[in-house]
Amino acid sequence: MSEVPVLVSHTLCPYVQRAAIALTEKGVPFERIYVDLSNKPEWFQQISPLGKVPVLKVGEESLFESAAIVEYLEDVYQNPLHPGDPIKRAQHRAYMEMGSNILNGIGGLYNAPDEAAFAAKAKELRQRFERLEADLGEGPFFAGETFTLVDAVFGPIFRYFDVFDEIGDFGVLTGLEKVARWRKALSERQSIKDAVTTEYPALLRAFLQKRNSHIAKLAA
Structure with missing residues (x-):
């Protein structure tokens, strides 16, 4: 090996x-x-x-x-992606867990069977991102100028919305200026670009279209 x-x-x-x-x-x-x-x-x-x-x-x-x-x-390995301060490190781990919670919410969104359930899941996600909007600083990353593991968690989250935006405006991120700035900075980061293959958007859309769900109807 x-x-x-x-x-x-x-x-x-x-x-x-x-x-x-x-x-x-x-x-x-x-x-x-x-x-x-x-x-x-x-x-x-x-x-x-x-x-x-x-x-x-x-x-x-x-x-x-x-x-x-x-x-x-x-x-x-070198090049730490967590803050050195124990309190900040614990806070970052908590926001990473929030990211996992948001991923669960995204799964609920694309599995929602009808329009009402879809709207409810979109509202729940909106509330999570509104909290992030309130907590974010001036950026460009979660902790300012330094790229951290929280950014590594949220880069793949925002990647879902690149495909969602092609299907429709679900209102999850609308008007959240700090979140939008963060999303843009992460989309331009080479490590995040390279984390998937070039076929990813088409593969995700095909995955969504195969769901027995509201978003599958919108994506068809």
Whole structure:
């Protein structure tokens, strides 16, 4: 086994993206292999107890869960992406968890079966981003001039809205100026661009169109 870390991935997974972004920001060379989560190979099931990606293979060891992976990267590699101050570091971890909560909300949005349920999920997401709007500073990133793991979490979140915006105006981010500025800065960051393949927008749209949901009707 090569000592170069191997990131086991899925083409659409935002949790994989945050690990890839962290690796890139730290300047860590890594390999990337993709698995089909609808037809999981036996070797993958052996190293992923929950049957999910990402998994980071380091030598003979395998790490699962994105939060554990990025904390391992913080422990082992240079170019820290967490603040040095313990209070701020804990706050950043909390905002990373907020990002995971927002991802769950995005899943609820694209799985909402009808217009009423969709509107309710969009409203919930709007409330989360309104809180972020109130908490953000002048940017360009979450913590100002310094790119952190919170940015690595939210880059993949905003990427969903790049595709959503092509389908319709759901009102989730409308009028949130600080959020818009943050979103733009993250979209221009090379590590975030490189965290997905060029086929990502088309793959995400195809994924949405296959849902038995309100957004599938809008995307058709």
